[in-house]
Each structure stands twice: as C-alpha cells, then as structure tokens.
Amino acid sequence: MFQLLTRTDIPFMRHRRFAYMFSGAVVLATVVWLVIHRGPHYSVDFTGGTLLQIRLSQALPADQVRQALDAGGFRGAELQQMAGENSNEFMVRVGAGQDTKAVNQVLIAGIAQAVCEGLALGAALGLEAEKLLPTLASGAAASWFLDKRGATMLRDEFAVGFKLALLLKDLRIVDGLARGAGTRRDVIERSLADYAELVARGHGDDDISALIRLKRHA
Numbered sequence: 001m002f003q004l005l006t007r008t009d010i011p012f013m014r015h016r017r018f019a020y021m022f023s024g025a026v027v028l029a030t031v032v033w034l035v036i037h038r039g040p041h042y043s044v045d046f047t048g049g050t051l052l053q054i055r056l057s058q059a060l061p062a063d064q065v066r067q068a069l070d071a072g073g074f075r076g077a078e079l080q081q082m083a084g085e086n087s088n089e090f091m092v093r094v095g096a097g098q099d100t101k102a103v104n105q106v107l108i109a110g111i112a113q114a115v116c117e118g119l120a121l122g123a124a125l126g127l128e129a130e131k132l133l134p135t136l137a138s139g140a141a142a143s144w145f146l147d148k149r150g151a152t153m154l155r156d157e158f159a160v161g162f163k164l165a166l167l168l169k170d171l172r173i174v175d176g177l178a179r180g181a182g183t184r185r186d187v188i189e190r191s192l193a194d195y196a197e198l199v200a201r202g203h204g205d206d207d208i209s210a211l212i213r214l215k216r217h218a
Helices: 012-036 062-071 098-124 129-137 144-154 164-181 186-200 208-215
Strands: 050-055 078-081 089-094
Touching: 062 078, 062 089, 098 129, 098 144, 098 164, 098 186, 098 208, 129 144, 144 208, 164 186, 164 208, 186 208
Parallel strands: none
Antiparallel strands: 050 089, 078 089
16 A cells, blocks of 8 residues: 555654744745735735726727727726627726725625515516516616616526626625724625625626525525
C-alpha cells in the first residue's frame, strides 16, 4: 500500500515558536501592504459612482461604445453590456464611491424580491401573464426589472443578464457596510439567504430573476 508519510511523530509543538513568529511576520507584512496601498480595494464591479442605463437602436461592440463615452467626456467610465436580446443596452458607471454602489445593489435586491414574489402569487392565483404584465407596467408597480424580466421568469427562462452569484457577492460587501452604518438589513438578509440557497442548488449562473424559483412555494 502506498504511504506518503513514513514518520507520523512529527514534533509540531517543539516548533510552535517558529510558527508564531512566521504568522506574526505574515500579519505584519499584510498590515504594511495595506498601509502602503491605502487599504483593501474592492473589485471593479463594486467601485460605485453614478449609474446610467443607455439603450441603443442596435447592438454595438462595447469598445465602440467606450470610444464614444471617452469622446463625450466620460473617459474611464465602467461599461457593462447586457446579454442576449438586450445586447443593445449598456450599464455605465461614472465617478467613484462604493457607497453609491451599495445603495444601488440594495435597491436591485429589493425590487427583485418584490417582483418575483408578486408574480409568483399571480401565477398561483391563475392570472394570465399576457394580461397581468401590461396592467402592472401601466401603474405604480412599473419598473425596468418587471419590464425586462417579468415575462421571461414566468416562462422559467433565466438567461444571464446579471448573474445571481455576482449579486450575492456584492450583497455580502453591502451587508458589512450596512452593519457599520447601523441601518436595518431586512432586504439584505433575506436576499443573502435566498441567493445563497440558489447558488447551493447550482443556479449561480442564472439571472437574478431566478429568485422566483423560491417564491413559488412557502
């Protein structure tokens, strides 16, 4: 039988002081690095700023749209092209500030919670999507999410627009910010639990509208 280790009586405790010194050196090096680089930096998709949504008459390469933004005085703006049938739409983020992005993600999560729960109720009550969605869209419940994801989620189509695993990652950061600010986190906590469950079920690459999967059953 193959044996990787021939000695199993390694005196770990004899060398504990060396381990303590090594761990301390790593911690010290990390602190120094953070000081030099002015703290940890959030990923590119969490840099915040002013969020704009633009819709073009036809789909264009992202590089071409970026050149137009640069020419218009928005050099350095972050650009995200939507997927699938919405490839002619772009999310543009200008400026900086993770706090603005945090607020944005809470609103996205809250709208998704409300729309998915409402449409799940409508389906359970036997309401026809062809009549329900236009009625909702013409009133105070209208939203981009309802307009772009309402019909598809009712058909169990969750092609990627915004991966729910990415929103989950963002909300974990937002949760820390909200804790520090001392505000209530009802939407954040509910969304963290729901999206973590969907990721565990293997739906992490689905659009955030896949949340309706959980809303259909109590």
